[in-house]
Amino acid sequence: MTFLQPLLLYALPLALLPVIIHLLNRLRHRTQAWGAMRFLVAASRSSVNRARLKQFLILLLRTLAVLMLILFLARPLTGGWMGWAFASAPDTVLILLDRSASMDTRLAGTSLTRREQALQRIQQAAEPYQGVSNFVLIESAGATAQSLAQIDRIADHALASSTDTTTDMPSLLQRSVQWLSDNQAGTTEIWIASDLQRSNWYPSDDRWQSTMQQFEALPQTVRFRLLAVNEQTEVDTSLQLADVALLRKQGQERSLRITADFTQSSGTGENLNAIRTINGLSSSVEIPMQGSALRWQDLWSLGSGNEQGWGSLTLAADGNLNNNALYFVFGQDRPNQALVISDQAYDGSVLALASGQATASGWQASEIRRPGPSALSNLEEVSLIIWQGPLAQDQAASTLQSFASEGGVVLCFPPSKSQEQVTPFAGVRWVESEMASTDQSFAIGRWDQETGLLSDTAEGFRLTVDQLEVIQRRRIQHTGKVIAAFADGEPLLIQQIIGQGSIYFMTTLPHPNWSGLDQGTVLLPLIQRARLQGARRLEQTYFWTCGDVSQPELEAGWLPVEEGSEKSITEQAGVYRQGDRLAAVNIPSAEFLPELASGEEIQALFKNVSMQLFEETTTRGETDLQSEVWRVFLGCMLAFLLIESWLMISGPGSTAHLAASQGGLRPQTRSAA
Amino acid sequence: MDDPQATSRSLIDPAITARMAVQPLVARFPMEGTVSGMHRSPHRGSSVEFAEYRQYVPGDDLRRLDWRVLGRTDRYYLKEFEAETNLRCYFVIDCSGSMKFSSHEVTKLDYAIKLIAHLAYQVIGQGDAAGLVSVGPRIITEIPPKRSPSHLQLILDQLQQVKAKGETGLSDTLHELAEKAKRRALVLVFSDCFTDLEPLINSFQHLRFQKHDVGLFHILDPQEMSFDFDRPIRFADLESSFSMVTEPSMVREAYLEQFRQFQSGLQKGCHECNGDYRSVMTHQPAGQVLGDFLVDRAKALSIR
Numbered sequence: 001m002t003f004l005q006p007l008l009l010y011a012l013p014l015a016l017l018p019v020i021i022h023l024l025n026r027l028r029h030r031t032q033a034w035g036a037m038r039f040l041v042a043a044s045r046s047s048v049n050r051a052r053l054k055q056f057l058i059l060l061l062r063t064l065a066v067l068m069l070i071l072f073l074a075r076p077l078t079g080g081w082m083g084w085a086f087a088s089a090p091d092t093v094l095i096l097l098d099r100s101a102s103m104d105t106r107l108a109g110t111s112l113t114r115r116e117q118a119l120q121r122i123q124q125a126a127e128p129y130q131g132v133s134n135f136v137l138i139e140s141a142g143a144t145a146q147s148l149a150q151i152d153r154i155a156d157h158a159l160a161s162s163t164d165t166t167t168d169m170p171s172l173l174q175r176s177v178q179w180l181s182d183n184q185a186g187t188t189e190i191w192i193a194s195d196l197q198r199s200n201w202y203p204s205d206d207r208w209q210s211t212m213q214q215f216e217a218l219p220q221t222v223r224f225r226l227l228a229v230n231e232q233t234e235v236d237t238s239l240q241l242a243d244v245a246l247l248r249k250q251g252q253e254r255s256l257r258i259t260a261d262f263t264q265s266s267g268t269g270e271n272l273n274a275i276r277t278i279n280g281l282s283s284s285v286e287i288p289m290q291g292s293a294l295r296w297q298d299l300w301s302l303g304s305g306n307e308q309g310w311g312s313l314t315l316a317a318d319g320n321l322n323n324n325a326l327y328f329v330f331g332q333d334r335p336n337q338a339l340v341i342s343d344q345a346y347d348g349s350v351l352a353l354a355s356g357q358a359t360a361s362g363w364q365a366s367e368i369r370r371p372g373p374s375a376l377s378n379l380e381e382v383s384l385i386i387w388q389g390p391l392a393q394d395q396a397a398s399t400l401q402s403f404a405s406e407g408g409v410v411l412c413f414p415p416s417k418s419q420e421q422v423t424p425f426a427g428v429r430w431v432e433s434e435m436a437s438t439d440q441s442f443a444i445g446r447w448d449q450e451t452g453l454l455s456d457t458a459e460g461f462r463l464t465v466d467q468l469e470v471i472q473r474r475r476i477q478h479t480g481k482v483i484a485a486f487a488d489g490e491p492l493l494i495q496q497i498i499g500q501g502s503i504y505f506m507t508t509l510p511h512p513n514w515s516g517l518d519q520g521t522v523l524l525p526l527i528q529r530a531r532l533q534g535a536r537r538l539e540q541t542y543f544w545t546c547g548d549v550s551q552p553e554l555e556a557g558w559l560p561v562e563e564g565s566e567k568s569i570t571e572q573a574g575v576y577r578q579g580d581r582l583a584a585v586n587i588p589s590a591e592f593l594p595e596l597a598s599g600e601e602i603q604a605l606f607k608n609v610s611m612q613l614f615e616e617t618t619t620r621g622e623t624d625l626q627s628e629v630w631r632v633f634l635g636c637m638l639a640f641l642l643i644e645s646w647l648m649i650s651g652p653g654s655t656a657h658l659a660a661s662q663g664g665l666r667p668q669t670r671s672a673a
Numbered sequence: 674m675d676d677p678q679a680t681s682r683s684l685i686d687p688a689i690t691a692r693m694a695v696q697p698l699v700a701r702f703p704m705e706g707t708v709s710g711m712h713r714s715p716h717r718g719s720s721v722e723f724a725e726y727r728q729y730v731p732g733d734d735l736r737r738l739d740w741r742v743l744g745r746t747d748r749y750y751l752k753e754f755e756a757e758t759n760l761r762c763y764f765v766i767d768c769s770g771s772m773k774f775s776s777h778e779v780t781k782l783d784y785a786i787k788l789i790a791h792l793a794y795q796v797i798g799q800g801d802a803a804g805l806v807s808v809g810p811r812i813i814t815e816i817p818p819k820r821s822p823s824h825l826q827l828i829l830d831q832l833q834q835v836k837a838k839g840e841t842g843l844s845d846t847l848h849e850l851a852e853k854a855k856r857r858a859l860v861l862v863f864s865d866c867f868t869d870l871e872p873l874i875n876s877f878q879h880l881r882f883q884k885h886d887v888g889l890f891h892i893l894d895p896q897e898m899s900f901d902f903d904r905p906i907r908f909a910d911l912e913s914s915f916s917m918v919t920e921p922s923m924v925r926e927a928y929l930e931q932f933r934q935f936q937s938g939l940q941k942g943c944h945e946c947n948g949d950y951r952s953v954m955t956h957q958p959a960g961q962v963l964g965d966f967l968v969d970r971a972k973a974l975s976i977r
Contacts, residue, residue: 025905028904029906030904031906033773033911034774035774036774037771037911038867039932040919040924041917042927042928043924044919044924055920055922
């Protein structure tokens with residue numbers, strides 16, 4: 001426990017005042033001549049023990065009352081309701097600050113964001129510990145541990161500022177347990193300030209159990225205080241980039257197709273005014289917002305040039321400024337080719353034809369190579385690799401994964417014959433094939449019509465995926481995302497995102513014995529889109545998530561494209577340049593998921609450790625993490641005084657009883673009989 | 674030089690005597706006096722007060738024959754009349770050390786002296802005899818009862834000189850008085866009775882056995898009954914050198930209980946031996962105490 005007026009604690013010896021007064025009274029006795037001595041002697045023999053006990057209790061209660069009074073005047077502080085009863089200031093206070101983008105949502109009725117309010121409360125709570133405890137800040141963006149010399153200036157600290165990153169709370173806690181272990185701090189309190197966003201806390205993650213066990217195993221006492229800044233916020237509209245595609249028809253201008261998701265915290269029904277910017281040139285656009293969510297697509301003309309560039313779409317200021325903008329970049333047109341690796345003549349030729357491109361001399365099919373050591377050489381101008389056959393292994397698998405991570409696309413088709421047990425590739429393993437019943441085919445159940453390789457066209461036309469006849473398919477073991485599936489739930493097309501690119505797995509072949517893919521109505525747009533997607537590999541442009549940029553890239557020295565901007569690629573979304581390269585950094589998609597974890601869920605995560613959750617908004621003037629318990633001491637003092645008064649006036653022979661009986665004994669007169 | 678008579682007469686308050694004058698001091702039981710008076714005698718006499726009928730025996734005075742009864746019944750009956758005599762009153766004053774206690778201006782001894790002085794004045798004034806016995810550890814002074822006004826002066830002088838000192842020998846003195854007093858008398862005891870209860874009650878019973886009318890003025894100080902002390906005190910015994918330090922609040926309850934038991938025991942003992950018990954506090958007006966005493970006695974006598 002700490003005190004706001006600690007100097008008053010020097011008055012604690014005054015609690016002995018009743019004892020001293022009692023002793024002085026005993027020493028200061030006067031002499032009284034007394035005639036009824038026989039009664040006094042008899043009384044002393046019979047009652048002294050009980051009376052002494054009563055006297056002792058009265059003295060004790062008076063002492064305790066004085067003690068409570070002094071403690072009450074010293075304004076004691078403790079966490080919650082005696083949660084830290086009589087605990088001294090900790091040796092170390094670790095402050096885990098959630099700096100994710102959602103923490104910069106403004107609270108309803110105030111001008112403060114969640115982060116600012118959290119910092120304010122931390123500052124107030126830390127005040128009594130100033131000069132006593134060591135404060136260390138571990139923030140969510142970089143998980144760096146920074147010792148704070150002046151806790152009262154935490155709000156101004158660079159590591160407490162807003163970011164466009166997301167938070168991985170289990171990881172942050174693991175970082176803190178590591179710090180405690182490395183630094184061998186004494187008694188520690190860990191203050192967590194967060195909005196309890198579920199996508200940050202991962203309540204189902206297995207890491208919680210192991211992390212809590214690590215805390216339990218620490219030699220020092222660790223207590224948690226969780227400040228949940230999850231109050232109601234102002235109306236906020238967020239903007240998330242869903243897809244960007246650079247389109248050019250031969251001989252025509254380039255255009256950029258932007259697909260964006262708008263989400264409003266509470267639907268206002270009003271259209272949104274946005275500013276779109278391309279290469280520094282801005283124009284306004286009205287977004288017809290109906291309801292609280294909208295997927296919006298727009299085609300922006302880039303002219304006939306071939307330069308790389310960047311752009312953004314920005315909304316007007318609202319409850320959260322950070323999620324009001326999306327950023328994108330686009331590169332130059334570069335020749336890109338597709339490469340087919342197949343040992344099946346028919347399948348390979350179909351795939352080569354589908355992956356070809358229009359040239360001046362007509363349609364040119366892609367190159368076909370047979371599987372082998374040199375099949376994956378010279379990939380400088382390749383954007384799409386179509387791999388048909390047994391899963392790539394060893395060097396080939398490594399090459400393909402590198403290809404994908406650079407932004408290329410790998411489209412895998414199954415082998416016509418079953419393979420022996422092999423190492424999975426990209427989390428996928430081909431299993432046995434199966435045939436549909438006679439005169440029937442495997443019906444297509446669903447596919448992603450909004451984004452990806454099978455999405456509807458820009459004009460809104462749907463690909464005829466549901467009309468695709470599949471009479472033979474190969475089952476698959478996978479960990480990827482299902483883009484299309486059969487009616488019975490088996491996947492048709494799977495995507496594994498690898499770095500900047502993707503590896504797709506189609507579970508049927510473009511062969512009459514397998515499916516109608518060779519007819520091209522589905523295969524052609526699928527492959528062409530994959531090729532277009534893979535062209536990113538050849539570009540100098542990148543799409544990254546804020547906070548997820550690799551260390552080598554961070555060290556490359558990326559700067560904001562806007563002159564004079566002080567944005568940091570590690571913490572702020574925007575467009576950055578490094579030499580000829582451009583990178584669009586956007587807020588992680590996890591920050592757009594508004595669900596918050598409940599207090600009960602969070603409590604359940606902190607098993608076997610001492611944790612206090614401060615969730616309610618308190619009245620003005622009170623701190624959350626530290627609450628004054630002076631009321632407890634005042635109540636105790638009054639209780640002690642009441643009991644002492646009762647002891648003084650209770651029972652026959654007490655002062656009040658004597659007063660009521662007009663001097664104790666009534667004179668007994670008897671008339672002469 | 675102080676006039677002793679003047680000093681003695683200062684014990685007497687004319688207002689009190691005037692109040693007492695309306696009601697004489699009477700004995701509750703028949704007394705044996707030397708002269709005729711206004712008090713009942715155990716013997717039959719020639720007063721106007723009819724007592725009873727007695728059958729005629731040869732030799733009786735025929736003047737006392739009731740002729741009306743003879744005319745109605747043809748039987749010979751004599752009228753008997755009450756004999757009236759004077760009162761012999763002993764005032765016994767306790768002069769032990771405990772009588773020196775006072776929580777205000779008047780000690781218990783002073784209060785007793787005042788009561789005795791006025792009662793003696795009343796007794797002698799109504800033609801009865803008054804005597805004084807002052808008791809300490811033993812009898813200090815003894816003045817036999819007499820009727821003359823000069824005897825009153827003697828009693829008042831003696832009252833002026835009594836001092837409270839030493840322990841109480843009240844029980845032994847009362848036993849001695851019970852034997853010494855030949856004729857039936859009224860014995861009024863003025864004491865705080867801070868002595869063993871059983872011997873005291875026995876002495877009352879002895880007096881009653883000897884046909885004396887016993888009255889006890891149990892004189893107490895208010896503070897002895899309230900015990901309203903609030904801090905540790907060294908209590909020093911007035912009758913000995915004993916003292917003790919105690920926390921009054923610790924023993925108050927038990928002290929009051931002890932006192933209550935003593936007082937009720939004393940009252941019960943007086944009642945059982947037909948004694949007249951009166952508890953008086955030294956802050957009560959003496960005139961009212963004495964007036965009530967006289968009236969109560971008269972009422973008791975009329976009831977009989």
